Amino acid sequence: MKRDEATVSNQNQQNLSSSLPGETTTMKISDALKKLDCLYLLDAFEERDVRTVLDLENVLMDKLLVSSSEVKEEDDREEDKDIEEEYMKKEVIEFIAEEFCFGEMKYAEKILEETKKELMTRKRNFNEEKKEKDTRTMTFGRMYSKTFLAKTTSLYDMHMGAENMGPFLYQLCRFTKPENVLEIGAGYTSVYLMQALRDNKKEIEVYERMREEHSCVVRNENPNGKDTPWSNEAYFSRKSEKRKTRETYEPQLHVVDNMAHAHTTAHLVKECSEELNVDDEENNFLVVHEADAFNPDLSATLAPGVQFDFLWIDLGAANRIETFLKNFWFRVKPGGYVAVHSTLTNSLSREWLEKMRMLARNGGKNADGSVSEYGVFETMSFLEPHKLFQNSFTIFQRRDAHPIDSSEYAEPVLTKFP
Structure with missing residues (x-):
């Protein structure tokens, strides 16, 4: 050497x-x-x-x-x-x-x-x-507790097919941090969505405290070097869209149900959420709308002025999904997600789904080249192979700001390396 x-x-x-x-x-x-x-x-x-x-x-x-x-x-x-x-x-x-x-x-x-x-x-x-690691940002959430599972038993019904949907929706919302959520068809999944929003709020509050104490960083081992920020400054400096306040994250779940399904547990949602203390005076996450989801005026009158980051549709009326989604698509924020239950193995939903898949492959354009009501979007479906009914769901992501004459939504590039 x-x-x-x-x-x-x-x-x-x-x-x-x-x-x-x-x-x-x-x-x-x-x-x-x-x-x-x-x-x-x-x-x-x-x-x-x-x-x-x-x-x-x-x-x-x-x-x-x-x-x-x-x-x-x-x-x-x-x-x-x-x-x-x-x-x-x-x-x-x-x-x-x-x-x-x-x-x-x-x-x-x-x-x-x-x-x-x-x-x-x-x-x-x-x-x-x-x-001695800082574990404040580790995996946490009330969904993982025995108490939560025990309390949600009253909402469960096998025929609704939501035993795996609830945890999936919880994780999806924990990951994507939606602020405004719309659920069509209340029941077992409602409490999972509410708990996700509540746990998200706690997570963001932890990040805010860590930012205040300058511990939300990747430490530089060189004492003369600079620490690297771990949190996204643009996210934490934005204003809440709901109340235009400085609160970083103020989530709300809007639930629409007509209480007509034979196996519905929608009437128990409020009771269960109160037992779990998910929805209280300090954190008023839940707004229940007893209404007909197929009312043509609903898309214009429900929570006016709000664009939804996430829609969860569990209608139980496969032949009417197309009409509903066309009415509500403009209420989905660009980059937002729509999840639809039971789409793959029943012929009524599948026919509609194949149309949507074709549109997605064509960049949101109809066969004649005209722009569809949906504009550019992406889609992916998931199947539970062991079940005969209520055994699948499909997720759509809206990529256009507006179906006609618009630029596509794109996630920001924040760093050079992963």
């Missing part, structure tokens, strides 16, 4: 050492010499600007790198590793003796041992601090 290469490696070692905890409290050379009863050697260390054990480590590392390259040039065989290590130790001791100890080998050996002890102590402290 060349001398300039050794210097670069030494600088890297210094950066590593300086990132270890205790940098400012590392043992002073004067304390080490006093401990070894050889304080008279202090001037020799100070002349070389070696004032702490950390300084000595860096000097020795430089020497160690040079000595190591000299040994390898002579013999690079694996079986001579022990000999090489012994040689380097001897070289370092001789170096300390000559440079700092007026040739006294016994003190050089003791100083080397003291240096090793200090290094091991700092590394051990560093590893212990690394274990």
